[in-house]
Amino acid sequence: MKYLLKVVAILSLFFVFACSSTDNGRNISDFTIPVNNFSKTVELLISNENFLEDEILKINSQNPSVQRIIKSADDYLKQKNYIAANSELERAFRITKMDGALYLRLAHLRYKQGLLKESESFAYKGLLLPDISSWERLLLNVYLKN
Amino acid sequence: MKFKLTISFIFGLVGLLIFTFFAALIAVIDYRVTSKLEGVLWTVPAKIYSRPLELAEGVNINSNNLIKELKMLSYKVERDPDSPGEFNFSQNTLNIFLRGYLDQKPGLFRVTFDDSKINNIKNQLGLSEDLIKLEPTVIGGMYPVHMEDRVLLNWPEVPQKLLETILAVEDQNFFNHYGVSLKSISRAFLKNIQAGEVEQGGSTITQQLAKSLFFSSEQTIRRKVMEAIASLLIEFHYSKEEILLAYINDVFLAQSGRRAIHGFGMGAQHFFGTSVNNLSIDQIALLVGMLKGPSLYNPERNPNNATKRRNLVLSILNKSNKISDSEFEDLRLRELGITPPNYRAEIKYPAFHDIVRLELQKNFADKDLRTKGLSIETNLDPVLQNSLENSLAKTKDQLIKKYGDKLNDLEGAAIAVDISNGEIKAAAGSTKPNSYGFNRAINAIRPIGSLVKPFIYLTALNNYDEYNLSTILDDSKLSLVSGGKVWEPDNFDKKFHGQVPLHVALWQSYNIASARLGIELGFEAVQGMFSDLGIEKEVPVYPSIFIGSFELSPLEAIQAYQTIAGDGFYTPLRSIRQIKDTKGEIELSYPYSIEQRIRPEPIALIKFAMQQSFVRGTARGYSKKQIDLWNAGGKTGTSDDQRDSWFVGFAGDILVLVWLGFDDNRQTPLTGRTGAFQVWKNFIDEIKPVTAPSTSLPRIQYVWTDLEDGLKSGEKCKNSLLVPFIKGTEPTLVPESRKRCSGRGKISESSVIDKLKQIFEGGQS
Incomplete structure (x- = not known):
């Protein structure tokens, strides 16, 4: 019985360590965020462009000044005035350069403009931000798939 | 057949000739009237502006730089700001009376700071404001040959007070005459006799417009007749509102260097640094008063005359009940309040202006730039620009003191860009500020020396399964035949260092290790990295390029370093944000564009090695705390025989590149550290960049x-x-x-x- 308890304890410890990181620390060839790990349901939902846009527009900045500019950018985006939307997002970007909400919108805007490579680059740059939520991370990953 | 001259025939012939003459004269004047009023008058030169500074809650800003900018915009320090253009900064609080710009209304605002961060912004009612915008400074224009400069106003933009004042002073009967008014002439004559001085002119506004459009100032009957004909024709062709608007946009107000200031829109900007709808009544009175004699009543050259004339205009307004007695008493005691000349130089910052001009020429015809009234909003930060120019000049002085007069004609160039979005914030093309001519920032194509090494090392680190920062490189004697000659590179200290880790070889800037690494990687791989970094030139196939014989201009070199500082995302550098037409619509924008060219992880490694240049290498001198706070990194460069001194470095959100050397390519006593790095240091120490944005790299x-x-x-x-x-x-x-x-x-x-x-x-x- 003692022996069994020891085995269970060791196995539990292994389980904890295995859960603490999915990175084995030796695999240097894979640098992309594993998109396929997200649930298929969510993937299906975000494959709907309108839903995706709605979700992105729900994500806002913490900064009230940036919120105001983002609101104006979102209005332009809805009117399909992409140049003005971009101009507003760049204004916001000059105020804060570390906001996931801005990278998401820039990635989405470039996607709408047909600039897929740029869209992907903005998403990738957004993923380098230290403080973004998992939902922002998930949405940014969508643009890596372009 | 005999031709018989009769008196009636002669009269008829003379009559026909006179008629033909007058018809031709009227036709010529008519042509000139319509072509001028529909052509030249509406041609407005493109204006180039610095970026408008937006102050928003949560923004990090160096308050010293902010105060410098306010002073550059001719804001005056006042204990209690109560008029546009005044401010006060004390105890982390800025009280500022904005002049207003575009959608930013003028008014008093209170901005409180928490260290370098804006805590909150409140208007004069105590209500929170998200952000406020300072007006940009004009850094130049694209002027037509006649050098007339104006800001075109449309009818809704003309303030009622301006209309009332113009009409009260210049032509009270404007809406009731046909261009020429005998009544106006006689009334002006009587009024002037009563006043004992010239209060009013006899010419109608239409006549004044005709005069300013076509004719010289000579007082002849011939000119008066032509002026009268032109006035009648103007009245025939155009409505009263159109005539008044043309007058408001065209009147000559002042000469500023080669530039002629026309119209009230430009007059408001030139003399008061604001738009016409922000002018107070006394300011309007000053401008309207100047119409009578732009030179005689110029507030800068003849302030007493100008004050007297302004007060006369105010008294006319008072007599015609446009202002009350108490208003009159208050207004006439006010100072003229014109902005100092530094706000209105013709062209500032020639090197930056040059970069903008080259960019504009890709998309616009010269004629459009000189006539369409385009508004060009650039990325120029006037505080950084001034500091960059000053740092170049200051460092040159320091170097002359150290090395003597042989550096008297030392030249230089420097460029500062925002790492995060590739905006060019400042550019200098000479060690002499505001020097026109050869712009070294874009035209000095020189060997970049060791500035090339991070590109070579990055090529290796990008091949991460073969190289890392600890990979051992060989810095022992190298001898090879290149182009029929034996090539044996030397280190700067003339020593060989044997086996050294890759990062040490970089921050110690060992030439032989770098050459061996380049040869090992191959020209093709290095060329690939150069192009990923944004260098469009082909890499020549000879080994000395691996230690810096490769030539680039400062602008080309900083473009490549932008990709490194920007975590591997190539961002085309931009001097212009957007271009708007006269209606404020965006005509062309230069959007923030990025392309991921190199993975951020190898970039993080090369940035680390560049940071070691500051900690223990050729750019040492800052505390570890400061280096970490700014996430600073850099690289010195010295070309063969010390002909070129380079330094490129990032600190906070700014990347700055500096080149020093002689135009005739002769030897200098400078290395990258003793020359260009000193400029960089002087600049960074002055502007004190804000903390660098960080990235998360879990791998x-x-x-x-x-x-x-x-x-x-x-x-x-x-x-x-x-x-x-x-x-x-x-x-x-x-x-x-x-x-x-x-x-x-x-x-x-x-x-x-x-x-x-x-x-x-x-x-x-």
Whole structure:
């Protein structure tokens, strides 16, 4: 019985360590965020462009000044005035350069403009931000798939 | 057949000739009237503006730089700001009376700071404002040959007070005459006799417009007749509102250098640094008063005359009940309040202006730039621009003191860009500020010296399964035949350093290690990296390019470094934000564009090595705390025989590149450290950049390594340094001699879980 308890304890410890990181620390060839790990349901939902846009527009900045500019950018985006939307997002970007909400919108805007490579680059740059939520991370990953 | 001259025939002939003459004269005047009023009058030169500074809650800003900018915009320090253009800064609080710009209304605002961060912004009612916008400064224009400068106003933009004042002073009967008014002439005559001085002119506004449009100021009957004909024709062709608007846009107000200031829109900007709808009544009175004699009543040259004339205009307004007695008493005692001349120079910052001009020429015809009234909003930060120019000049003075007069004609160039979005914030093309002519920032194409090394090392690090920062490079004697000649590169200290870790070779800037690495990687791989970084030139196939014989202009070089500083995202550098037409619609924008060219992890490694230049290499001199705070990194460069001194470095959100040298390419006594780095240092010390944005790279881990053999070490071991590695590429072998000191070494992943994990995985700590 003692022996069994020891085995269970060791196995539990292994389980904890295995859960603490999915990175084995030796695999240097894979640098992309594993998109396929997200649930298929969510993937299906975000494959709907309108839903995706709605979700992105729900994500806002913490900064009230940036919120105001983002609101104006979102209005332009809805009117399909992409140049003005971009101009507003760049204004916001000059105020804060570390906001996931801005990278998401820039990635989405470039996607709408047909600039897929740029869209992907903005998403990738957004993923380098230290403080973004998992939902922002998930949405940014969508643009890596372009 | 005999031709008989009769008197009636002669009269008829003369009559016909006179008629033809007058018809031709009227036709000519008519042509000139319509072509001028529909053509030249509406041609407005493109204006080039600095970026408008937006102050928003949460923004990091150096308050000293903000105050400098306010002073550059001719804001005056007042204890209690109560008029546009005044401010006060004390105890982390800025009280500012904005002049207003575009959608920013003028008014009093209070901005409170928490260190370098804006805490909150409140208007004069105590209500919070999200952001406020300062007006930009005009840095130049694209003027037509006639050099007339104006800001075109449309009818709704003309303030009622301006209309009332113009009509009260210049032509009270304007809406009731047909261009020429005998009544106006006689009334003006009587009024002037009563006043004992010239209060009013006899010419109608239409006549004045005709006069300013076509004719010289000579007082002849011939001119008066032509003026009268032109006035009648103007009245015939145009409505009263159109005539009045043309007058408001066309009247000559002042001469500023080669530039002629026309119209009230430009007059408001030129004399008061604001738009016409922000003018107070006394300011309007001053401008309207100047119409009578722009030179005689120029407020700068003849302030007494101007004050007297302004007060006369105010008294006319008072007599015609446009202002009350108390208003009159208050207004007439006010100072003229014109902005100092530095706000209105013709062209400032020629090197930056040059970059903008080249960019504009790609998309606009010269004629459009000189006539369409385009508004060009650039990325120029006037405070950084001034500091950059001053740093170049100041450093040159310091170097002359140190090395003597042989550096009298030392030249230089410097460019500062925003790392995050590629905006060019400042550019200088000479050590003499505001010097026109050869713009070295874009035209001095010189060997970049060791500035090339990070490109070579990055080529290696990007090949991360073969190279890391601890990879040992060979810095022993190299001798090879290139182009039929024996090529034997030297190190700056004329020594060989044997086997050295890659990062040490970079921050020590060893030439031979770099040349050997370049040769090992091959020209094709290096060319690939050059083009990923944004260098469009082909790499010449000779080995000396690996140690810096490769030539670039400062602008080309900083473009490549922008990709490094920007975490591997290539961002085309931009001097212009957007271009708007006269209606404020965006005609062309230069959007923020990025392309991921290099993975951020190898970039993090090269940035680390560049940071070591500051910690222990050729750019040492800053505290570790400061270097970490700014996430600073850089590289010095010195070309053959010290003909070129380079430095490129990033600190906070700014990347700055500096070149120093002689135009005739002769030798200097300078290295990258003793020359260009000093300019960089003077600049950065003055502007004090804000903290750098950080990135999250979970696949980077730090490991203590030895500075000589590059193998794993520990915090307690001598000669060890915490070095970043892409996970899976870090050295694992600990030499026997360091097993003891490294056993207790603190590693960066110091969590209990990681330590246990290492034990379970059997790794060495």
